[in-house]
Amino acid sequence: MTSSNRPPVANFFPRDRSWHPKALTPDYKTSVLRSPAKPLVAFGNSLSETTGPAFGHDMLGPLDNDLVLNFASPGMSAIGERIIVEGRVLDERGQPVPNVLVEFWQANAGGRYRHKKDGYLAPLDPNFGGCGRTISGEDGAYSFRTVRPGPYPWPNGPNDWRPAHIHFSVFGHGFAQRLITQMYFEGDPLIARCPIVRTINDPRAVDQLTARLDMNASAPMDALAYRFDIVLRGSRSTLFENRMEGN
Amino acid sequence: MTRPTDTPLYPLRESPSQTAGPYVHIGLTPNFCGIGGVYATDLGTTMVGDRTKGERITLEGRVFDGGGNLIRDALVEIWQADADGVHHAKATADFCGWGRSPADAETGLFRFDTIKPGRVPFPDGRLQAPHINLWIVARGINLGLNTRIYFEDELDANAADPVLGRIEHRDRVATLISKGGAGRYSHDIHLQGPQETVFFDI
Numbered sequence: 001m002t003s004s005n006r007p008p009v010a011n012f013f014p015r016d017r018s019w020h021p022k023a024l025t026p027d028y029k030t031s032v033l034r035s036p037a038k039p040l041v042a043f044g045n046s047l048s049e050t051t052g053p054a055f056g057h058d059m060l061g062p063l064d065n066d067l068v069l070n071f072a073s074p075g076m077s078a079i080g081e082r083i084i085v086e087g088r089v090l091d092e093r094g095q096p097v098p099n100v101l102v103e104f105w106q107a108n109a110g111g112r113y114r115h116k117k118d119g120y121l122a123p124l125d126p127n128f129g130g131c132g133r134t135i136s137g138e139d140g141a142y143s144f145r146t147v148r149p150g151p152y153p154w155p156n157g158p159n160d161w162r163p164a165h166i167h168f169s170v171f172g173h174g175f176a177q178r179l180i181t182q183m184y185f186e187g188d189p190l191i192a193r194c195p196i197v198r199t200i201n202d203p204r205a206v207d208q209l210t211a212r213l214d215m216n217a218s219a220p221m222d223a224l225a226y227r228f229d230i231v232l233r234g235s236r237s238t239l240f241e242n243r244m245e246g247n
Numbered sequence: 248m249t250r251p252t253d254t255p256l257y258p259l260r261e262s263p264s265q266t267a268g269p270y271v272h273i274g275l276t277p278n279f280c281g282i283g284g285v286y287a288t289d290l291g292t293t294m295v296g297d298r299t300k301g302e303r304i305t306l307e308g309r310v311f312d313g314g315g316n317l318i319r320d321a322l323v324e325i326w327q328a329d330a331d332g333v334h335h336a337k338a339t340a341d342f343c344g345w346g347r348s349p350a351d352a353e354t355g356l357f358r359f360d361t362i363k364p365g366r367v368p369f370p371d372g373r374l375q376a377p378h379i380n381l382w383i384v385a386r387g388i389n390l391g392l393n394t395r396i397y398f399e400d401e402l403d404a405n406a407a408d409p410v411l412g413r414i415e416h417r418d419r420v421a422t423l424i425s426k427g428g429a430g431r432y433s434h435d436i437h438l439q440g441p442q443e444t445v446f447f448d449i
Contacts (some may be wrong), residue, residue, distance in 0.1 A: 010334045010448045013257075015448065020264050021389035028266075030387030033313040037439050040448035043413045046369050048395075051334040052326060053345035061286070070285050094258040103258025115270045115280055117320075129285050167267065167274055173336075176325040176449045180384050180391060182265040196266060199389050205263040223265050231259045 011045045012176045012233045013092055021199035029156050030193045045176060050235075052175040055101040055136050064133050067106075067146035071129030078128035080109025080147030082223035085183070085211065088140040089170060092234030096140030102230070103169040104144065105135040111152030111162075120152055145223060151190055163197065164189035172232040183228045184210045250284040264391065267384035271322050276349045283330065291324065291347025294361040299342045301330025301362035306396065306425065306432050309355045310383060313439030321385035323348050325359055325396075327378075332365030363398065368410040376404035376411065393447045395437065400428045410447075419445050 054232035063070040067079045085104075089097040107113045107130065110122035114130050128147065136142045151161050165182045172178070184191050184206075191197055191210065200206050208231070217225035272280035276289040295303065306325075310318040324347045328334050333345055348357040366374040379396045392428065397405050405411055414420050422444045425434035436444045 012449075015261065015390075017390075017448070019260060024390060025389060028387070028389070031266075031389060032387075033316070034318070034385065034387035034438050035313075035389075036392065036443060036446050037313070038419075038443050038445075040446050041414055041446040043410050044370055045449060046375065046410075047334055047367050048326070048328070048375070051336060053338070053343070054336040055290075056337070064286070070284070077322075090259060092257045092259050092261055103274050105270065113270045113273060114282055115273055117269055123439065129273075129277065129282045131274045131285055133274075133286075167265075167271070169267075169275060175380055175382070176393075178324070178391060179262060179264060180267045180271075181262050182268075197267070201264050205260070208260070208262055209265070210370055231262045232260050234257060234259075242362060 011236045012050070013235065014042075015233065019205050021101060021201075025195075025199035028199050030200070045174075049176040050174040052171060052173060052177065054099065054173075055171070057068060058131070060135060065131065065142075065144035067128065067132045067144065070132065072127035073160045078147045079125050080106065080143060080150075082145070083148050084143060084145050084217060084219065084223050084225040085166065085228055086141070086143035086213075086214070086217055086225060087228040087230060089136045089142060089230045089232065090140055091172075091232050095234075096136075096138070097172055097232055098136055098138045098140055100136050100173070101133060101171045102136060102142050102148075103130045103131070104166050106146065106149040106166040108153055109147050109150050111150035113152075122150070123150070124198060148185070151188075156195055161190055161193075163188045163194050168229055168230065170232065174235070177232045179230075179232060181209060181230070183226075185226065186210055186212050212217075264389060266386060266389050267322065267391075269320050269386040271384060272304070272349055275322060275337065275347060277389065279349050289347070291343075291345060294343045294346045294359065297343055298340070299362055301365075302430065304361060304430050304432060306359045306361065306379070307356050308396075308425075308436060309357070310350060310385070310436045311385075315440070318385055318438075319350050319352055319355045321350045321357070321383055323356075323357045323368040324348070324382045325361070326380045326382075327361065328364040328367050330365050332367045332374075346421050350384070366404065371409070373407070374404075376401050376408035378408075378410075381436075388438075391410050392438070393449050395423055395447070396432075396434050397422050397424045399426050400434060414441055414445055419443075423439055
């Protein structure tokens with residue numbers, strides 16, 4: 001056995017599955033047939049769970065974190081409220097999680113997705129694609145520029161509307177930290193009415209997904225800013241090849 | 248009897264999960280869904296190269312819901328060791344242990360061209376059977392589901408695998424074992440119902 005093949009001491013904190021949404025949340029109708037009915041099987045983390053893929057900054061294009069421009073024709077930009085979304089990727093111990101890939105996607109300002117399965121009558125914006133990505137810095141910080149997405153109706157209840165939201169996909173340093181979530185906007189009256197938001201039981205957990213207007217980070221005469229920190233699972237002992245001080 | 252307090256010991260709590268929704272492809276596989284020109288290629292589509300050590304395999308599968316309906320909007324990621332049983336966080340020109348595949352919009356098939364992984368040690372030192380870690384997200388799935396894929400032609404290793412050994416209801420072990428051999432394996436996943444796949448709390 002090589003040294004890199006030795007079982008690690010690191011073990012992620014167990015997920016608090018009452019803080020996360022449960023699998024079966026019938027008011028979100030699609031969950032009814034897509035939720036396992038049998039209990040999950042638990043076991044201690046092995047290297048298969050504590051390791052995960054790392055992505056280099058060299059994969060990023062210059063506009064990957066600028067949705068206002070990354071699908072726009074030359075000289076054009078996306079229509080809508082220009083915003084900056086910024087925050088940090090942290091773990092449950094409050095430590096920054098550096099060098100991890102953060103991907104995001106969203107509808108345009110009118111609530112229309114650039115996806116062939118979205119038949120909503122609001123039009124596509126020819127200068128808006130809706131995808132972006134970045135890699136967290138040494139302090140866990142990330143940011144991107146976009147337009148604020150619009151709410152949109154969806155076939156769940158007879159008159160359900162999603163609040164304005166941006167989807168986030170985040171990698172940690174272990175595959176067990178893999179997380180997809182959604183960011184909502186402070187003050188949106190649709191948040192409390194949404195069956196997907198309400199798959200989460202604890203209002204504090206919903207609050208954690210609600211970005212705050214951050215006037216200090218806004219760009220005067222250009223874009224407002226929203227702050228959204230992302231928290232990944234902590235670990236009992238964090239052994240990263242290049243960060244031995246975590247132990 | 249005292250109940251645990253509601254005050255967390257650590258300063259932060261994990262961001263709660265939300266469903267990836269039906270348009271997950273926009274963010275994670277934009278070229279697949281017709282959004283070209285933003286990223287050169289979709290991430291996670293190439294795992295092996297000409298010089299990759301190990302037995303080439305193709306792994307295909309589908310995901311079904313509790314009504315037996317094919318799910319065509321799932322997205323699957325895998326994470327695996329190399330042929331020597333070593334995980335490499337950084338992809339090299341030779342091998343990337345991570346892959347991402349959307350279900351095909353018509354057939355529902357996800358597909359990975361990879362290698363058969365070597366055996367990875369469990370924390371107690373025992374060797375695990377060759378396996379691939381799988382993570383599934385989709386509309387209707389509130390928190391990504393973790394499972395594993397083992398191989399039908401690794402009978403002895405599977406019999407001694409510490410994770411498979413944790414599964415109390417022995418008839419459910421078969422839900423984790425892909426069918427095939429000679430470089431081609433198929434593996435269907437059932438989210439719910441009589442054939443329900445074992446999912447893990449990892």
